[in-house]
Amino acid sequence: MKKQLIIGTRSSPLALWQAEFTKTELSRHFPELDIKLKLVKTTGDVLLDSPLSKIGDMGLFTKDIEKHLIAKEIDLAVHSLKDVPTGTPEGLIITSFTEREDTRDVIISKGGVKLKELPANAKMATSSLRRMSQLLSLRPDLDIRDIRGNLNTRFQKFDAGEFDAMMLAYAGVYRLNFSDRISEILPHEVMLPAVGQGALGIETRVDDEQTREIVRILNHSNTEYCCRAERALLRHLQGGCQIPIGAYGSFQNGTLKLLAYVGSVDGKVGLHDEITKTGLTSPEQAEEAGIALAEKLLAQGADAILSQIRKTR
Numbered sequence: 014m015k016k017q018l019i020i021g022t023r024s025s026p027l028a029l030w031q032a033e034f035t036k037t038e039l040s041r042h043f044p045e046l047d048i049k050l051k052l053v054k055t056t057g058d059v060l061l062d063s064p065l066s067k068i069g070d071m072g073l074f075t076k077d078i079e080k081h082l083i084a085k086e087i088d089l090a091v092h093s094l095k096d097v098p099t100g101t102p103e104g105l106i107i108t109s110f111t112e113r114e115d116t117r118d119v120i121i122s123k124g125g126v127k128l129k130e131l132p133a134n135a136k137m138a139t140s141s142l143r144r145m146s147q148l149l150s151l152r153p154d155l156d157i158r159d160i161r162g163n164l165n166t167r168f169q170k171f172d173a174g175e176f177d178a179m180m181l182a183y184a185g186v187y188r189l190n191f192s193d194r195i196s197e198i199l200p201h202e203v204m205l206p207a208v209g210q211g212a213l214g215i216e217t218r219v220d221d222e223q224t225r226e227i228v229r230i231l232n233h234s235n236t237e238y239c240c241r242a243e244r245a246l247l248r249h250l251q252g253g254c255q256i257p258i259g260a261y262g263s264f265q266n267g268t269l270k271l272l273a274y275v276g277s278v279d280g281k282v283g284l285h286d287e288i289t290k291t292g293l294t295s296p297e298q299a300e301e302a303g304i305a306l307a308e309k310l311l312a313q314g315a316d317a318i319l320s321q322i323r324k325t326r
């Protein structure tokens with residue numbers, strides 16, 4: 014049995030919250046383990062001034078940590094699952110999907126007004142094409158502005174008065190104790206979340222069986238079914254985090270329900286579809302459902318929408 018574990022993490026407040034959470038949970042189950050954090054600076058942290066949607070490259074927040082994992086400088090990496098590309102590098106694997114937080118997105122606005130009540134042409138801060146597409150489909154008048162930096166930085170920018178509103182994931186806002194700033198929690202009918210939103214992905218080397226056995230204690234089976242279905246959908250549509258795709262899986266008593274959205278950046282075209290599969294007994298079957306829903310969307314023209322976006326970015 015291992016005596017020491019090193020967790021690799023970014024150093025943003027949310028990443029640290031996630032790594033500390035993982036450390037605390039592992040210590041609770043394995044009190045004899047000596048667990049340390051190793052902070053890793055990633056390309057995503059360095060490129061703070063480039064609009065996220067234009068950097069294009071996938072895995073900005075994860076690749077550099079993965080290098081440390083491959084080099085055996087760390088034993089596990091803790092990521093926000095939604096930042097983890099669906100093609101995991103050779104030799105690495107997401108061993109655990111932790112229990113999801115509320116997956117919805119939220120709006121923080123001046124005066125606490127709701128999305129529908131925002132003034133015409135209001136400045137809305139988000140760097141996510143997924144949020145932009147769904148927002149513009151409801152409110153084509155919104156003036157969408159890029160915003161970068163970690164959550165605390167974004168609140169600072171918002172408080173400096175640059176925007177009328179900004180959009181964030183509930184999970185991060187809640188974990189960093191900003192919940193009292195939420196003006197509206199958007200239901201899935203209005204805004205489908207990013208694939209994997211709200212869950213942590215705990216990545217290990219495939220062949221490090223000891224670490225995998227330890228880390229597996231944090232896997233939440235229900236979350237794994239849902240997130241593997243969502244990730245299979247995204248992989249099949251060949252979309253990274255910077256493509257306007259939203260998805261939400263729910264799983265109960267062997268029945269998986271998966272909802273998905275694919276839209277154009279301007280919100281003028283949007284496809285919604287869903288799939289329900291019963292009698293599932295393995296996460297691989299959930300992945301098959303994700304692929305089947307991706308096929309349904311492709312048959313309705315998702316490929317045309319997505320190739321148009323890839324061409325212009």
Ligand SMILES: NCc1[nH]cc(CCC(=O)O)c1CC(=O)O
Pocket residue numbers: 093094095096180181182183184185186209210211212
């Ligand atoms: N891309 C940045 C990112 N990665 C994970 C979260 C929040 C936590 C989560 O959604 O799991 C955020 C911030 C946001 O989108 O508001």
